[in-house]
Amino acid sequence: MTEFSRTIIKWYQSNKRDLPWRKTSDPYQIWISEVILQQTQVIQGLNYYYRFLNFFPDVATLANANQQQVLKAWQGLGYYSRARNLHQAAQQVMLQFDGKIPDSKKDLLKLKGIGPYTAAAIASMAFNLPHAAIDGNAYRLLSRYFNIHTPIDTTEGKKQFETLGNQLITQNHPGDFNQAIMDLGATICLPTSPKCSDCPLYLNCQAAHNGQTINLPVKSKKTKRTRRFFNYLIILTGQEVYLTLRQSGDIWQDMYQFPLIEDTRLLSIAQLKKRLNWSYDNQRLIKKDQDIRHQLTHQELHIRFFYIITEHKSSIPSVINEQKIQFYNHDEVSHLPVPKIISDKLNHIFPKLIT
Structure with missing residues (x-):
């Protein structure tokens, strides 16, 4: 020895x-x-x-x-x-x-x-x-x-x-x-x-x-992080929320998230409305939540959440429908795997859902 x-x-x-x-x-x-x-x-x-x-x-x-x-x-x-x-x-x-x-x-x-x-x-x-x-x-x-x-x-x-x-x-x-x-x-x-x-x-x-x-120790390369901008839509109706399944080939694959608009920037409310081209006759855009910066090994995520209250599960913009969204209630959500940034929001939403 x-x-x-x-x-x-x-x-x-x-x-x-x-x-x-x-x-x-x-x-x-x-x-x-x-x-x-x-x-x-x-x-x-x-x-x-x-x-x-x-x-x-x-x-x-x-x-x-x-x-x-x-x-x-x-x-x-x-x-x-x-x-x-x-x-x-x-x-x-x-x-x-x-x-x-x-x-x-x-x-x-x-x-x-x-x-x-x-x-x-x-x-x-x-x-x-x-x-x-x-x-x-x-x-x-x-x-x-x-x-x-x-x-x-x-x-x-x-x-x-x-x-x-x-x-x-x-x-x-x-x-x-x-x-x-x-x-x-x-x-x-x-x-x-x-x-x-x-x-x-x-x-x-x-x-x-x-x-x-x-x-010491010495590394020959520095980790480079790609910057990405996630604009999440928290769409609520009654006691339910829209979620969609992330696909393979990217971070958080096979986990659930809110409908997402990924862009080259974080959107303002006005920019979001224009991007969605959505008639707000039966919906109210409530607020833009506090932004989050989330570090991954090779990615830096800039995240913004928008709250939308809707009375009807209809007239959803095509950019959202294309993500194969589905409404889930509290009990259903509790059994779904979601990234931490999504679970934090869900834990905040369900005890006091706005109706």
Whole structure:
């Protein structure tokens, strides 16, 4: 065992976070936790972890569910491709692996949505196999300790860090090794303002002593975000609201939303009326709500909501009808998967619908 490995495991044994998936070797529960934590902090993901397992306690239950049920259980976590991949992978397990989650990294990689990091994490924690799980925490910790400037978003960088991790990982306690790096990266070796004085690796950390900590790890590219402008129409009649299903090939696919006019800008009320070419004989445009800016990994959404009260489910502009809209009442809405920005509005609307 190297000095690096010995130090972080000793630290982990005294400082590890008390998390439910660390009290089991069940590969299904470990898998669910890893997928949730890919884009979610532990403190936020914990309740979702319990909720998801309550809906789908084992791989067979998940495989037999329909996609709408899975998306609904995932609602609020974002990055919904994770939920769709989990669902498809569970079906793969049932069909290709006789209902048992594979016990090798090679076979785990065959499952939809499981990449090298997740496969290594499951293999090490559930099956005690010595595969280093290289995620953002590992890149940060290893690059700083060994003062590595190879960009982590290149093929060369990924290979270099994976090789290094596999050289360092302990054969007897590979799960503890990977989780020690996760906890050190999440609580001590932070992206900004790292707590170097509290780090057990400080004495031998090259970046800390060379003044390079804040410059590592290195990325060769900056994430570029596309700006999009969503003008949502919240159309209410009585105790019902119009919703439409988003199609595949875009964000939030197979989830429900209000009728949408996507434009090169956020529209004013006057611009909206002109765009809709809608006779307002039986409708009232009530108000334009507060705008929202919503950041995704590769997109920046600028969102505006318009409230429309209508007395009749007729004379709807063609630009809305083309979206295959349908009225839903409160009970129906409660079973539909919707993005968080839509659910926030729905939760506000239904307790006090304007009639």
